[in-house]
Amino acid sequence: AQSVAQPEDQVNVAEGNPLTVKCTYSVSGNPYLFWYVQYPNRGLQFLLKYITGDNLVKGSYGFEAEFNKSQTSFHLKKPSALVSDSALYFCAVRRGGGGADGLTFGKGTHLIIQP
Amino acid sequence: DAGVIQSPRHEVTEMGQEVTLRCKPISGHDYLFWYRQTMMRGLELLIYFNNNVPIDDSGMPEDRFSAKMPNASFSTLKIQPSEPRDSAVYFCASSLGRTGGHHEQFFGPGTRLTVL
Numbered sequence: 731a732q733s734v735a736q737p738e739d740q741v742n743v744a745e746g747n748p749l750t751v752k753c754t755y756s757v758s759g760n761p762y763l764f765w766y767v768q769y770p771n772r773g774l775q776f777l778l779k780y781i782t783g784d785n786l787v788k789g790s791y792g793f794e795a796e797f798n799k800s801q802t803s804f805h806l807k808k809p810s811a812l813v814s815d816s817a818l819y820f821c822a823v824r825r826g827g828g829g830a831d832g833l834t835f836g837k838g839t840h841l842i843i844q845p
Numbered sequence: 846d847a848g849v850i851q852s853p854r855h856e857v858t859e860m861g862q863e864v865t866l867r868c869k870p871i872s873g874h875d876y877l878f879w880y881r882q883t884m885m886r887g888l889e890l891l892i893y894f895n896n897n898v899p900i901d902d903s904g905m906p907e908d909r910f911s912a913k914m915p916n917a918s919f920s921t922l923k924i925q926p927s928e929p930r931d932s933a934v935y936f937c938a939s940s941l942g943r944t945g946g947h948h949e950q951f952f953g954p955g956t957r958l959t960v961l
């Protein structure tokens with residue numbers, strides 16, 4: 731069975747400071763990893779993904795994430811936080827390979843950027 | 846493209862009533878997923894389809910839940926009879942899974958279901 735852990739329910743960061751939202755995963759075989767963001771009363775918006783290749787992936791709104799196979803981690807980062815980044819962030823995993831598969835999500839991390 | 850479309854956006858019903866949630870995936874996508882989000886359990890996969898065929902329904906909570914995809918542009922999730930514990934936000938998502946696909950899933954805005 732696959733699983734995702736987001737160890738922090740909430741992360742508080744001052745505007746302009748770098749931010750990190752942590753994610754570790756467990757899956758058989760090679761993972762496909764994703765980050766999504768959810769604003770209040772909205773659906774999930776795709777931010778970025780790791781499928782293969784460079785361990786550092788860049789996504790929307792200046793976010794990036796680093797895939798670390800040995801630590802089974804896929805932490806989300808941004809060099810300079812904006813107040814508008816405040817939202818609920820989900821990490822998700824599925825088994826790699828052709829076709830598609832349902833995603834397994836973490837519990838989510840509330841990111842709060844303080845002005 | 847308009848993205849994934851779900852209806853209704855909000856549904857309030859009484860226990861025992863039948864509820865039908867609807868989804869229109871992004872045109873050309875060959876996979877469709879139904880998820881449920883609750884405070885207690887987070888986001889859970891209920892069922893997914895490939896080319897209109899159900900592939901994995903192991904996440905469907907019980908027989909009261911059923912899902913269909915009669916064609917490539919429409920899917921329904923039905924709860925009959927509904928119970929208060931079914932109250933949740935139900936999301937539909939679609940993706941392009943065949944060779945050359947982009948792997949990520951695109952989510953609809955969700956249907957907030959309240960069962961009284």
